[in-house]
Amino acid sequence: MLIGYARTSTIEQKAGLEAQERDLYAAGCEKLFVEQISSVDAVGRVKLTEALEFMREGDTLVVTKLDRLARSVAHLMEVLDRINKKGAALRILGMGIDTGTPTGKLMLTILGGVAEFERSIMLERQREGIAKAKAEGKYKGRRPTAMAKEPEVRRLRDEGLGASEIAKRLGIGRASVYRALAGTASNTAISSR
Numbered sequence: 001m002l003i004g005y006a007r008t009s010t011i012e013q014k015a016g017l018e019a020q021e022r023d024l025y026a027a028g029c030e031k032l033f034v035e036q037i038s039s040v041d042a043v044g045r046v047k048l049t050e051a052l053e054f055m056r057e058g059d060t061l062v063v064t065k066l067d068r069l070a071r072s073v074a075h076l077m078e079v080l081d082r083i084n085k086k087g088a089a090l091r092i093l094g095m096g097i098d099t100g101t102p103t104g105k106l107m108l109t110i111l112g113g114v115a116e117f118e119r120s121i122m123l124e125r126q127r128e129g130i131a132k133a134k135a136e137g138k139y140k141g142r143r144p145t146a147m148a149k150e151p152e153v154r155r156l157r158d159e160g161l162g163a164s165e166i167a168k169r170l171g172i173g174r175a176s177v178y179r180a181l182a183g184t185a186s187n188t189a190i191s192s193r
Helices: 011-026 046-054 073-085 102-135 150-158 163-170 174-191
Strands: 002-008 031-036 060-063 089-092
Touching (some): 150 163
Parallel strands (some): 002 031, 060 089
């Protein structure tokens, strides 16, 4: 069975959504899953999740363009892995790619390899930049946000609030609250000597 997935980022893109639906039906899709949601909101993409759960062995998920399906190559590989585990395939109309064919699988594997290579190069450059900045005495690292909020943590504790409520109000983790309070205790002990 051919299963179509169409998505636009906003409600204002109605014409784009209609065009996707038209193209998916023209490609032979028997069932469509359609939503209007940003690609960044992967958690909220309910219809994509439904489409992936609906798929059975031998089915093909069809999208008009790659950007309608995945927000990044990593996300694409994650979606593709779910499709492959079901014994299904992915077809991207705009790219002429069908993972049901050996050439289609090769194309997406190459795409994933290039993305992984780019990521490793970026991380290597980042590490080199940090090492250089450290050598020049310019790298201080990230300021610990919880310790910067130590006075607020202490004030809220003095007001009788528990660690969970303090963490919630300040937007930090409970463990950070305990660290900030422990830092306060050790600083108090040191200053009283």
